[in-house]
Amino acid sequence: MNMIFGKILRETVCGAALVALAALGTPAFAVTPADTLVEGLAIDDIISMDPAEAFEFSTAEVTGNSYDLLVRLDLSDTSKVKGDLAESWTVSDDGLTYNFKLKPGLKFASGNPITAADVAYSFERVIKLDKSPAFIIGQLGINGDNVADKAKAVDQQTFQLIVDKAYAPSFVLNCLSASVGSVVDSKLVKEHVAAVTPSADYKYDNDFGNAWLKTGYAGSGVYKLREWRANEAVDMERNDNYFGEKAKLARVIYRHMKESSAQRLALEAGDIDVARNLEPNDLDAISKNADLKTTSAPKGTVYYISLNQKNPNLAKPEVRQAFKYLIDYDAMASTILKGIGEIHQTFLPKGDLGELDENPFKLDVAKAKELLAKAGLPDGFSVTMDVRSGQPTTGMAESIQQTLGQAGIKLEIIPGDGKQTLTKYRARNHDIYIGNWGQDYFDPNSNAQTFASNPDNSDAGKIKTLSWRNSWDIPELTKKTEAALLERNADKRAQMYQELEKAVLDTGPFVIIHQQLEVAGLRGNLKDFKLGPSFDTNFVGPVSKQ
């Protein structure tokens, strides 16, 4: 509590200090080295640099720039992929066998050649280590017992993947474009494996270099990772062995900075070239500064509130609907979300196959009251919401508290640290939770599975989707989500997701509010700095300085 109070104080004070700064005028000016890009970024989410284990936003960016994949998201049309290390691929008529042919003459940063055996080893270690992101590959029917047959090198240049069902090829390829599909230098990794005593939970006698790769590097990307120092910095250097266009700058440094105001100070003073965690007020000030510019891109993360169906009031369909009319979307968009979020009410983010661009709900207190009366709650009721401290969640929660109040619903906000509110949410002990969800890989199935399927709603349920966390029992939608996965016609598949989105929009316990816009403040001399559609496509290779 004390810490949270301290944080709030700190934030308030940062703001006050910045007002003081504005009054003092623009400071004198430092510069970062001409061949180095310095980004201010909160990197305290990083827990491992091993692509088989890493599943965090900051790591995705580093991995995206330092490792290569078989196929990568096509930035010109994100519902498709294009070859990265793979020159071409074929899918068998039964839809089960995928053959990938590697580009010729590829090399890792270490100088070792990239072969199909490296790809097979990369898949083997992902599956056998079975860390957080492993399910993205595992869901294709690959496990520790069959990986040697299902993901193997046919020859030096050809890698073969055999999946268990005739999935939509777009789904399989999208899964492979996630950073868990990064190809590691097997020769280098094998020099660093540590022995492990097999146990019931882990059947293998070595760690596939996981301990070493947590901070080590064995990739082939446009940059190579030099060092990650937790809560301090990530340092990358140009990889001269990269197969594509070489990086323009010799070095990229991500400096850990948590606070928006500190990033703005450093950007204005020229100590960093890019500020990456800016809040609307700082963003606004930066956009008015002639020496600086801003850029933004929608990310695959949606912000929502969810109503736990274990609460008898929230379980009423009219109440669920009423909540959707009790959010002041427009007011939020023009204030706390200005520049950092776009109103978006369906669960598939923009850029996904089958995204339904419909925002039917607006603040309508009269309509909501009508619905509440129908639910037998004409005078409203009391309910709590767990809110992680920090923005934009706190601001959103306050706005929602106010609009709910207009319909007689008394909302008590329970503030907490991020991990604290999550612990409660995951145990289904909340009434209402406000949070965000970023898709795990760039395919509609990722969000459909969590928002629109719940295979076992019992407390012992093994697949704890967001629907499960909110105790929303939906056998019909679950089946439909599974069917969409096997639809090989891309247009039909898109159609099925649109129906799922519509169902969740109309009846779901999720009030999806906006899609995150990632923003960055830049020094005026930066060229070609672009944010991508996902966290692993924020490529820094083309960036240069004038």
Next chain:
Amino acid sequence: MSAIETEAARGGAHAVAIASSIGRFLVIAITTYLGLLAVTFFIGRVIPIDPVLAVLGDRAPAAVVERTRREMGLDLPLVQQFYIYLKDALSGNFGNSVLTTNPVMTDIRRAFPATIELATLGTLIGSVLGVPLGVLAAVRRGSLIDQIVRIIGLVGYSVPIFWLGLLALVLFYAKLQWVAFPGRLDVVFAYTFAPITGFYLLDSALQGQWDVFRDAFRHIILPASLLGYFSLAYISRMTRSFMLNELAQEYIVAARAKGLSETRVIWGHALRNAAVPMVTVIALSYAGLLEGSVLTETVFSWPGIGLYITNSLQNADMNAVLGGTIIIGSVFIGINLLSDLLYRLLDPRTKAE
């Protein structure tokens, strides 16, 4: 602590007194450690944060979460968990930090020098300025300088350090550019400079890298001055009251009657005696700073022990919290012991008859 002091002072031979007080300290230290272990363990289990979340993040599938819970031993009965925890801690194995993946001792070895460097410089600034100011305030009691010292003390007590820190940053960094951005070194040097001891000022001087030294100095001077200011506020107030106490003693009258110069009376006699309790005051304020001034370290992105433990605690990274707590406990106990010994050296009454 004062019980031990008086006890030891009454004791017979000097050496015996010291030995027995060391023995007592060991007993106190061990009980304190055990208490610390129990409390840290207890806190770690009652905070409403799932430690598995810290390891895996929010997006891990349920099966992986369950397996990790077993791997971390969190499915065992509480008593058994405490036993394992105790055994590991007593054998000096604090395990790995979840956040940084390094062994906790490695992290502490890196974070602690940063804190020590900052605290040492801060205490130096605080005592070099604070003691003379306190003396002056006592001698010219009620004068303008006394009022000024009082105001400095009051501000030092009542203004939150992070607020002053931010204001100082805005003025000295953003506006005047006299000092460098938060952190220990500029990125330019961060990758060319290989520290030996972890004290950057010392290391860069030893290696003759004067540009690094200058840069490190530009980084440390503002946070150190702030900490210095806060310990100055405390030290000058305490010096003042100790000096007032001494100046009222009869031996001062006697010294003056003997015709000694006022300078000798004040700096030679009164301060010499006031210095004895001052040692404890300065040592305790130093120990306080060594715990890591979390707020200062946050504002100035100083990668010290306070920031390390706070980050770990917020992420339920209990290995790191335990390691850090034990280290800080040791330092506190160690400095107490040290100041007690110094006390004995400075106070002739505690020497053997």
